[in-house]
Amino acid sequence: MTTTVSSRVGFLGLGVMGQPMALRLVRAGVGLVVWNRTPDRCDPVVAAGARAVDTVTEVAADCATVVVMLADEFAVDQVLDPGGPGFADLVRDRLLIMMGTYPPAYSVALQAAVRAAGGSYVEAPVSGSRAAAEAGALVAMLAGDDPSVLARTQELLASVAARVVPCGPVPSALLTKLTVNSYIITMLTGLAEAVHLGDRLGIERRRLTEVLLGGTLASPVLATKLEKLAAGDHSAQAAIADVAKNTGLITTAAARAGAAAPLAEVCHRLFADAVDLGLGGDDLIAVISSLEARAGSL
Ligand SMILES: NC(=O)c1ccc[n+]([C@@H]2O[C@H](COP(=O)([O-])OP(=O)(O)OC[C@H]3O[C@@H](n4cnc5c(N)ncnc54)[C@H](OP(=O)(O)O)[C@@H]3O)[C@@H](O)[C@H]2O)c1
Structure with missing residues (x-):
């Protein structure tokens, strides 16, 4: 064609x-x-x-x-x-x-x-x-x-x-994109935090995956990220450095618009920490390393 x-x-x-x-x-x-x-x-x-x-x-x-x-x-x-x-x-x-x-x-x-x-x-x-x-x-x-x-x-x-x-x-398409990214990034960072919490509570990642993908929250994105966490596969679908850039764009846009963006601000720090850990080229889900570093286990 x-x-x-x-x-x-x-x-x-x-x-x-x-x-x-x-x-x-x-x-x-x-x-x-x-x-x-x-x-x-x-x-x-x-x-x-x-x-x-x-x-x-x-x-x-x-x-x-x-x-x-x-x-x-x-x-x-x-x-x-x-x-x-x-x-x-x-x-x-x-x-x-x-x-x-x-x-x-x-x-x-x-x-x-x-x-x-x-x-x-x-x-x-x-x-x-x-x-x-x-x-x-x-x-x-x-x-x-x-x-x-x-x-x-x-x-x-x-x-x-x-x-x-x-x-x-x-720039309405880019403003829409930043708004969408605000949701996606905070959601996936929340997933990393939940898995980290589960690790500390002794909950097997496999069991967590079964519950999360067994209900109405199941989605291809969630499945992909849980699979990557289970396999320790950090190859980039969206790289940490790119997400750090994006969270910076989101927090700047929020400040200019007078919107509160506490979750995006925390994510921005976590992704910046991950870049500092040398993980800029890894997939965004490797942000779990920033949480492990905060918990003192790295
Ligand atoms: N990954 C995602 O999930 C995703 C989703 C939606 C939108 N985006 C956005 O789409 C864009 C591309 O993302 P990506 O994930 O494909 O990024 P990427 O893998 O880092 O690719 C970036 C591209 O930019 C080139 N580049 C970087 N710095 C350059 C420079 N100084 N001079 C010339 N070329 C340069 C790279 O060339 P080299 O190959 O030579 O490094 C590469 O072709 C970004 O704006 C990103 O925010 C990404």
């Missing part, structure tokens, strides 16, 4: 999320041109039919639409260099689809810079981790002003997201 979107689509950032998302696009028939700072992370996507290039300039030269799935605003600055001499040529007559999680104010400023240079801009952050990305089961939140651009984006994302939720103008 070939999509009716522009002939070629660029994809910048083939990390934990970007790689499976790019793979789904290629397998859906999208002609994909990929770039990643660490080139060998392009290999699986190239094996599936994408073309890898050495520079972002080559991506822009070949693609009217460019998906950006880079880690944070510092990576975006480094890669796109907004305000730099080559920026206008990179984005003029291009549609930039920003799918990572960035500060809302940063996104507003980037949108203004892209528009001033003659490009189009859409926010499309996603909810769901690597397993959801592999399954095409992400939920994308969409923000922008131009209905035809939003429709083009939604069509492109059909193989990546099971659902696309329109949110309004930029």
Whole structure:
């Protein structure tokens, strides 16, 4: 199947999320041109039919639409260099689809810079981790002003997201994403704390898993995280360092909005502690180590 979107689509950032998302696009028939700072992370996507290039300039030269799935605003600055001499040529007559999680104010400023240079801009952050990305089961939140651009984006994302939720103008998609993350992160940190408590009370993780997954709280996310805890599998679906970044964005957004966010603040400290313990690359559920450290058992 070939999509009716522009002939070629660029994809910048083939990390934990970007790689499976790019793979789904290629397998859906999208002609994909990929770039990643660490080139060998392009290999699986190239094996599936994408073309890898050495520079972002080559991506822009070949693609009217460019998906950006880079880690944070510092990576975006480094890669796109907004305000730099080559920026206008990179984005003029291009549609930039920003799918990572960035500060809302940063996104507003980037949108203004892209528009001033003659490009189009859409926010499309996603909810769901690597397993959801592999399954095409992400939920994308969409923000922008131009209905035809939003429709083009939604069509492109059909193989990546099971659902696309329109949110309004930029940065409403990122504000929605931070709100959703506030729930997910505090919930999963609560799971880590419960397992830690169970460990101390002598409750087998297997028994806890049976009870939690046996009732109405059962969910694929809960099952995945409980399995990872039982197996001691800390491979990242969502990395501790990324969650620490996210809790920082949530607490900042809450402070600006005058919202109370005590749970997010505690989570922010726990994830920062986990980064300090050297666990930044581990899955978020390894935050249990921060609790063990607080309990004096590490
Ligand atoms: N993981 C999740 O569950 C999840 C879910 C929803 C949204 N998100 C958001 O989606 C974005 C990507 O997440 P991820 O989990 O895929 O992160 P990741 O695995 O850390 O990948 C980050 C990507 O950014 C690149 N990058 C980082 N710093 C760079 C720099 N200075 N210059 C150039 N490239 C740089 C990395 O390149 P290298 O390969 O060279 O390091 C990689 O391609 C983040 O904004 C994250 O918050 C993540």
